[in-house]
Amino acid sequence: xxxxxxxxxxxxxxxxxxxxxxxxxxxxxxxxxxxxxxxxxxxxxxxxxxxxxxxxxxxxxxxxxxxxxxxxxxxxxxxxxxxxxxxxxxxxxxxxxxxxxxxxxxxxxxxxxxxxxxxxxxxxxxxxxxxxxxxxxxxxxxxxxxxxxxxxxxxxxxxxxxxxxxxxxxxxxxxxxxxxxxxxxxxxxxxxxxxxxxxxxxxxxxxxxxxxxxxxxxxxxxxxxxxxxxxxxxxxxxxxxxxxxxxxxxxxxxxxxxxxxxxxxxxxxxxxxxxxxxxxxxxxxxxxxxxxxxxxxxxxxxxxxxxxxxxxxxxxxxxxxxxxxxxxxxxxxxx
Amino acid sequence: xxxxxxxxxxxxxxxxxxxxxxxxxxxxxxxxxxxxxxxxxxxxxxxxxxxxxxxxxxxxxxxxxxxxxxxxxxxxxxxxxxxxxxxxxxxxxxxxxxxxxxxxxxxxxxxxxxxxxxxxxxxxxxxxxxxxxxxxxxxxxxxxxxxxxxxxxxxxxxxxxxxxxxxxxxxxxxxxxxxxxxxxxxxxxxxxxxxxxxxxxxxxxxxxxxxxxxxxxxxxxxxxxxxxxxxxxxxxxxxxxxxxxxxxxxxxxxxxxxxxxxxxxxxxxxxxxxxxxxxxxxxxxxxxxxxxxxxxxxxxxxxxxxxxxxxxxxxxxxxxxxxxxxxxxxxxxxx
DNA sequence: GTGAAAGCGCTAACAT
DNA sequence: ATGTTAGCGCTTTCAC
Numbered sequence: 001x002x003x004x005x006x007x008x009x010x011x012x013x014x015x016x017x018x019x020x021x022x023x024x025x026x027x028x029x030x031x032x033x034x035x036x037x038x039x040x041x042x043x044x045x046x047x048x049x050x051x052x053x054x055x056x057x058x059x060x061x062x063x064x065x066x067x068x069x070x071x072x073x074x075x076x077x078x079x080x081x082x083x084x085x086x087x088x089x090x091x092x093x094x095x096x097x098x099x100x101x102x103x104x105x106x107x108x109x110x111x112x113x114x115x116x117x118x119x120x121x122x123x124x125x126x127x128x129x130x131x132x133x134x135x136x137x138x139x140x141x142x143x144x145x146x147x148x149x150x151x152x153x154x155x156x157x158x159x160x161x162x163x164x165x166x167x168x169x170x171x172x173x174x175x176x177x178x179x180x181x182x183x184x185x186x187x188x189x190x191x192x193x194x195x196x197x198x199x200x201x202x203x204x205x206x207x208x209x210x211x212x213x214x215x216x217x218x219x220x221x222x223x224x225x226x227x228x229x230x231x232x233x234x235x236x237x238x239x240x241x242x243x244x245x246x247x248x249x250x251x252x253x254x255x256x257x258x259x260x261x262x263x264x265x266x267x268x269x270x271x272x273x274x275x276x277x278x279x280x281x282x283x284x285x286x287x288x289x290x291x292x293x294x295x296x297x298x299x300x301x302x303x304x305x306x307x308x309x310x311x312x313x314x315x316x317x318x319x320x321x322x323x324x325x326x327x328x329x330x331x332x333x334x335x
Numbered sequence: 336x337x338x339x340x341x342x343x344x345x346x347x348x349x350x351x352x353x354x355x356x357x358x359x360x361x362x363x364x365x366x367x368x369x370x371x372x373x374x375x376x377x378x379x380x381x382x383x384x385x386x387x388x389x390x391x392x393x394x395x396x397x398x399x400x401x402x403x404x405x406x407x408x409x410x411x412x413x414x415x416x417x418x419x420x421x422x423x424x425x426x427x428x429x430x431x432x433x434x435x436x437x438x439x440x441x442x443x444x445x446x447x448x449x450x451x452x453x454x455x456x457x458x459x460x461x462x463x464x465x466x467x468x469x470x471x472x473x474x475x476x477x478x479x480x481x482x483x484x485x486x487x488x489x490x491x492x493x494x495x496x497x498x499x500x501x502x503x504x505x506x507x508x509x510x511x512x513x514x515x516x517x518x519x520x521x522x523x524x525x526x527x528x529x530x531x532x533x534x535x536x537x538x539x540x541x542x543x544x545x546x547x548x549x550x551x552x553x554x555x556x557x558x559x560x561x562x563x564x565x566x567x568x569x570x571x572x573x574x575x576x577x578x579x580x581x582x583x584x585x586x587x588x589x590x591x592x593x594x595x596x597x598x599x600x601x602x603x604x605x606x607x608x609x610x611x612x613x614x615x616x617x618x619x620x621x622x623x624x625x626x627x628x629x630x631x632x633x634x635x636x637x638x639x640x641x642x643x644x645x646x647x648x649x650x651x652x653x654x655x656x657x658x659x660x661x662x663x664x665x666x667x668x669x670x
Numbered sequence: 671g672t673g674a675a676a677g678c679g680c681t682a683a684c685a686t
Numbered sequence: 687a688t689g690t691t692a693g694c695g696c697t698t699t700c701a702c
Contacts, residue, residue, distance in 0.1 A: 001393060002473060004679055015689045020681060028687060045472045050449040051389045052679035055694045058336060060386060062429070062450070072411035072614060083432055092429050092446060094397070097418055111427060114385040115397070137380045138337060224618050253618045260620045279407060283559050283588045285595045285620050339695055350673045355697060363671060387695035390678050 003046045012040040023048055054116065061091040063306055064112035065121045066105065068098050071222070071250055073279045074124075074295065078145060081299025082121055089307045091118065098125065105131065113138045119306035121145050121299075126191060127152060141309040145302040146293075147191045148318070156318045157302045159293045161192055164323040165199030168245045168273050168291050171325050173207050176334035177243035177271060180204065181215050183230035183255065185222040185247035192222070196247050196275070214238045222247060227254015232262070242334060243271040249278045252288055256330070260285075267332035277326050287328035294321055338381045347375040358383060389451065396426040398641055399447035400456045401440065403433050406557070406585055408614040409459075409630065413480060416634025417456055424642045426453065433460065440466065448473045454641035456480050456634075461526060462487060476644040480637040481628075482526045483653070491653045492637045494628050496527055499658040500534030503580045503608050503626050506660050508542045511669035512578035512606060515539065516550050518565035518590065520557040520582035527557070531582050531610070549573045557582060562589015567597070577669060578606040584613045587623055591665070595620075602667035612661050622663035629656050 005023075009016040014033055021028045022037050029037075040046075054060040063086055067075050079095065086093050094117065096108040102125070109131060112120060120135065123145040132152045135142050144156035172180050182200050186193045197216065204211035214237040219226035227246060231254070234241060246252035252274030259266050266272055266286060274281060277292035298321050308316050340358075344351040349368055356363050357372050375381075389395040398421055402410050414430065421428045429452065431443040437460070444466060447455060454476040457466070462484045470477050479491035507515050517535050521528045532551065539546035549572040554561035562581060566589070569576060581587035587609030591601055599605050601621060609616060612627035633656050643651050 006679080016680080017682085017690080018688060021688090024681080030687060033687080047445070047448050047473060049390075049451060049679050051386055051395060051451050052694090053681080054386045055384075055390055055679080055696090056681050058694080072408040076407035076411060079430070080432065083430070092431065092450070094427050095414070095418070095430050096427065097415065110382070113382050115427065116384060116386050138382060250618075257618060257620055257622075280615050280618070283585075283592060283615070285592055287592075341695080351696080352673060352675095352698080353671085356672090359697080365671060368671080384695050387678090388697080390680090390695080391697050393678080 003044045004049070005046075008037065008040050008044060008046050011044065012037045058116075059310075060116050060118055062094055062115070062117050063091055063119045063121060063303065064094045064096065064108075064115075064117040065123065066096050066098055066108055066112075066125065067123050068100050068102075068125045070124055071248070071276070071278060074276060077279075077295035078123060078299040081296040081301075082145075082303045083299075084296070085300040085303035085307070089303075091307075093303075102128070106134070109134055113140055118310060119143070121302050121306065122154075123147065123302075124192075127154060141306055141315075143302050143305045143309075145298060153315070155305055155315055157298050157305065157321060158319075159298075159321050159323040161195035162199040162202075164275070164291050164293075165196035165245070165247075166203045167199075167323065167325060168275065169200045169203035170207075171289075172243045172245060172271065172273060172331065173203065173209065175243070175271065175331055178209050179238070179240045179242045180209070180211075180245065181217070181234045181238050181241040181243070182245045183217045183219055183227060183234060183247060183251050185218075185226070185251065186220055187218045193247070200245055219251065222251055224250045224254045224257075227251035227256075228258045229254070231255045231258040241270070243331065244273070246272060246274050249274040249276040249281050249288060249290055252290065252330075253280070253284055256284055256288070267330050271331040271334075273325075273331055281326070282328065284330070286330050289328045289331045290326050292324050292326040294323075297321065338379045339384070340381075343372065343375050343379060343381050346379065347372045393451075394645075395451050395453055397429055397450070397452050398426055398454045398456060398638065399429045399431065399443075399450075399452040400458065401431050401433055401443055401447075401460065402458050403435050403437075403460050405459055406583070406611070406613060409611060412614075412630035413458060413634040416631040416636075417480075417638045418634075419631070420635045420638035420642070424638075426642075428638075437463070441469070444469055448475055453645060454478070456637050456641065457489075458482065458637075459527075462489060476641055478637050478640045478644075480633060488650070490640055490650055492633050492640065492656060493654075494633075494656050494658040496530035497534040497537075499610070499626050499628075500531035500580070500582075501538045502534075502658065502660060503610065504535045504538035505542070506624075507578045507580060507606065507608060507666065508538065508544065510578070510606065510666055513544055514573070514575045514577045515544070515546075515580065516552070516569045516573050516576040516578070517580045518552045518554055518562060518569060518582060518586050520553075520561070520586065521555055522553045528582070535580055554586065557586055559585045559589045559592075562586035562591075563593045564589070566590045566593040576605070578666065579608070581607060581609050584609040584611040584616050584623060584625055587625065587665075588615070588619055591619055591623070602665050606666040606669075608660075608666055616661070617663065619665070621665050624663045624666045625661050627659050627661040629658075632656065 274290035609625035
């Protein structure tokens with residue numbers, strides 16, 4: 001196959017130990033031998049075998065990332081951050097896209113553990129007991145990203161969804177709206193669904209605005225279709241609605257499209273605020289006001305937590321990342 | 336650390352060779368010992384060490400993927416396909432996002448080669464001589480995705496950009512348009528820029544429509560901003576334009592936004608066709624007619640080519656994937 | 671049907 | 687400053 005440390009040693013008339021020292025920047029050789037060895041390495045085009053290294057060091061400098069199928073720019077941003085942090089720490093990342101159903105998840109976990117990744121970023125999915133126990137038994141550090149676990153002591157990185165939804169609703173209220181509806185995503189989703197609904201409700205209650213069943217449409221997911229389908233439904237059950245909080249930007253885009261088709265003008269007749277601040281939020285017509293999450297940063301922090309665990313062996317605290325309202329043009333002040 | 340094959344062997348009162356055989360489904364053991372060993376494996380929660388395996392087998396069952404910063408859903412779709420094929424072949428994928436500048440590329444290539452990935456998918460970037468030579472010396476199979484090399488014998492998977500652009504222009508022409516403009520992306524881009532411009536020109540020429548400088552606006556990239564900036568420029572130099580071919584969906588989205596701001600109705604006053612068929616093409620207002628590439632399939636095919644190389648050792652032929660017009664609502668027939 | 675032992679490419683004592 | 691050697695966890699002859 002390709003050259004080994006032995007070849008280099010032989011060619012340079014030194015022992016493999018010396019070559020190893022030079023490669024790893026340890027002490028124990030003269031400048032002269034170093035130059036000689038480096039020259040041989042160069043000539044041969046020798047490339048150290050990270051697999052062999054990994055076997056000894058018990059460190060593969062690889063982390064695994066588990067993602068369910070999600071809006072692409074969400075995943076991309078999160079991944080960008082993870083990769084950045086990994087790269088800064090001399091590691092690379094193996095990505096595994098799990099199906100939404102979750103059966104693939106266990107397989108991927110197994111795979112990652114067999115490959116002896118140094119750690120795992122588990123993103124946007126509920127950490128089931130089965131997963132947790134498996135990972136725990138394998139003693140692989142794990143961090144949750146854009147999700148959290150109530151049952152297990154696993155560090156996580158996410159925004160406070162309850163609070164963020166509260167912020168969104170409050171923003172609409174502050175703009176003078178009182179007839180406010182929500183298209184909520186999946187309310188069974190304990191991590192991103194329920195808390196956003198609760199946050200919405202709380203904001204309404206705190207401003208003494210009645211919020212009943214008719215204010216909220218529960219869609220099955222967080223996608224474009226859910227918005228397309230959701231708007232007519234919401235209007236039917238709540239005709240006086242003047243502003244909508246969509247639980248995701250994709251839902252919001254669906255709302256925008258559906259509104260356009262029905263000849264409803266946004267924001268003149270209907271205000272819309274989204275959630276996520278995806279790339280495409282600034283490309284919509286009109287540009288979408290939304291709740292922004294620092295996605296890249298979140299990915300970065302998640303990976304950094306992993307690296308901190310490698311160093312200290314201790315589990316650091318979780319991180320609640322700040323969200324903010326990104327004001328664009330889809331919400332109008334109500335006279 | 337965790338358990339090794341030795342632990343399993345000891346616990347089961349057999350040799351490690353036997354355990355290995357059982358693990359790898361080879362012959363040479365009784366059903367009884369198999370059951371005994373499997374039981375121990377189960378109890379211990381033993382997980383074979385893929386790193387050690389890799390060292391012996393010279394096969395890591397990992398492939399590397401190199402991507403520049405691109406539109407997220409483009410990357411995601413391509414990656415989805417790669418991962419699917421990898422998974423089907425018992426492999427996982429390490430993703431590396433290179434900067435557009437390209438300096439990081441060499442580092443990533445080195446990294447992947449040190450990690451002894453079985454093969455590399457090199458996507459959407461120009462394969463420089465330096466890269467090629469390095470990978471060639473390391474004897475790592477490589478395949479180009481959504482790009483091609485004129486200088487080196489490397490298999491690739493992509494659509495025919497010239498032809499696809501021709502198709503786009505022809506579509507507009509067939510819809511009765513004659514005043515057709517293009518916002519072209521970067522014309523220095525030899526892989527996706529130039530060919531699309533040439534294809535556009537050829538279609539115009541074949542239909543005897545004059546196509547001069549004023550028909551085309553060269554933007555610096557393929558992004559949303561380029562469309563925003565490009566439309567006013569195009570209108571200024573070519574006021575009678577009734578239809579536009581945008582060299583990417585993101586450019587097209589920029590055109591849509593810019594048109595909206597200027598009160599130009601799409602498709603009533605201006606028809607727009609894009610290129611890529613990103614997820615968001617169906618979410619625009621109006622939904623975007625565009626040239627579709629089978630992105631997921633392309634990723635899949637690229638990875639499959641790699642696996643074929645592993646098997647046969649031979650370099651298979653490149654694959655030109657079919658493109659097609661995805662008709663939505665942004666182009667209007669001209670009376 | 672099963673075991674002993676060599677060795678994959680490297681690092682890390684331990685010598686010298 | 688440099689070399690020797692024992693593994694890391696596994697697969698694979700080669701014996702029995």
